[in-house]
Amino acid sequence: MIELIDLAVRQGSFHLAGISLAVPAGRYAVLMGKSGSGKTTVLEAVAGLRPVASGTVRLAGRDVTHLTPAARRVGYVPQDGALFGTMSVRDNLGFALDVRGDPPAAVGKRVDELAGWLGLVPLLGRRPHGLSGGEKQRVALGRALAARPPVLLLDEPLSSLDDDTRDELVELLLRVRAARDVTVLHVTHSRAEAARLGDLVFRLEGGAIVSGEWGA
Numbered sequence: 305m306i307e308l309i310d311l312a313v314r315q316g317s318f319h320l321a322g323i324s325l326a327v328p329a330g331r332y333a334v335l336m337g338k339s340g341s342g343k344t345t346v347l348e349a350v351a352g353l354r355p356v357a358s359g360t361v362r363l364a365g366r367d368v369t370h371l372t373p374a375a376r377r378v379g380y381v382p383q384d385g386a387l388f389g390t391m392s393v394r395d396n397l398g399f400a401l402d403v404r405g406d407p408p409a410a411v412g413k414r415v416d417e418l419a420g421w422l423g424l425v426p427l428l429g430r431r432p433h434g435l436s437g438g439e440k441q442r443v444a445l446g447r448a449l450a451a452r453p454p455v456l457l458l459d460e461p462l463s464s465l466d467d468d469t470r471d472e473l474v475e476l477l478l479r480v481r482a483a484r485d486v487t488v489l490h491v492t493h494s495r496a497e498a499a500r501l502g503d504l505v506f507r508l509e510g511g512a513i514v515s516g517e518w519g520a
Contacts, residue, residue: 305329306350306455306487311359313342313349320345320511323359327504329454330484332477334502335491341508343491344383347457350489351380364454364487374403379448379456379486383463385440387432393443394419394428400451418446422476438469445476449486456480458490462497477501 311323320342327333337343348354350361352373361369368376387396395402397418401411419425422442432440441461448456461477462470474497480486481501492498498505507514 305362305364306333306489307360307362308346308350309360309362311346311349311361312357313345313354314357315345315354318342318345319357322512323508325506325513327487327489329364329487331503332481332488332490332501333504333506334498335489335506335508336493336495336498337508339493342511343493343508344459346508347380347459347489347491350455351378351457352376353380377451377453377455379451379453381441381444381448381456381458381461383459383461385432385444387440387443387447389432391431392428393424393430393432393435396432396443397424397428397446397450399447404451414450418450422446436469437465438472441465441473442476445473449480452485454487456486456488458488460492461490462492462494474500 306327308323308325312321313319323346335343335346345354349356352371356369360367363376363378388399394415397415398411401414419428422445424442424446427435427439432443462473465473478501480488490501
């Protein structure tokens with residue numbers, strides 16, 4: 305579950321206040337809003353990348369408001385993917401597992417599992433430079449899911465892709481939704497994405513959540 309209670313975030317002259325929403329465990333929620341409305345700020349506050357002025361962030365039943373990003377156990381895909389350019393695709397996929405000290409055999413098994421599921425097996429030895437936009441986003445998604453986080457945060461993961469590649473990534477995200485083993489908050493300004501992917505749709509307007517309704 306993802307729960308925000310009266311969250312307030314300030315960044316220079318920009319501020320959000322009274323942000324409250326709840327995403328039930330295993331559901332796929334979409335946060336919509338115009339460019340500059342604060343959608344990414346909300347996502348960063350959930351991930352622990354943006355300090356909150358007041359309010360509470362609860363993930364999977366835990367109050368994580370003052371925990372570090374690493375302690376929150378979230379998978380996060382920023383808008384540009386932010387892959388590690390000096391690492392191979394294999395090492396990008398296994399990064400979170402290596403950091404937490406998983407045995408190499410377990411890391412290798414999980415990476416192979418993700419590569420097969422995401423269609424990345426032929427790319428495992430390559431570095432991100434030269435990969436297509438869709439390939440990079442699949443690697444970023446796999447890296448975020450590698451440690452089996454209970455919460456997945458996606459910041460406009462489809463915004464820079466061509467139509468065919470976007471459709472492929474949507475199919476992958478629909479499989480994530482169908483599995484119901486991770487709670488998702490997906491930021492977008494696209495009504496089409498919201499309609500196709502979201503169980504629950506929230507709208508951010510004027511610095512506050514103004515509605516939340518069950519979607520498709």
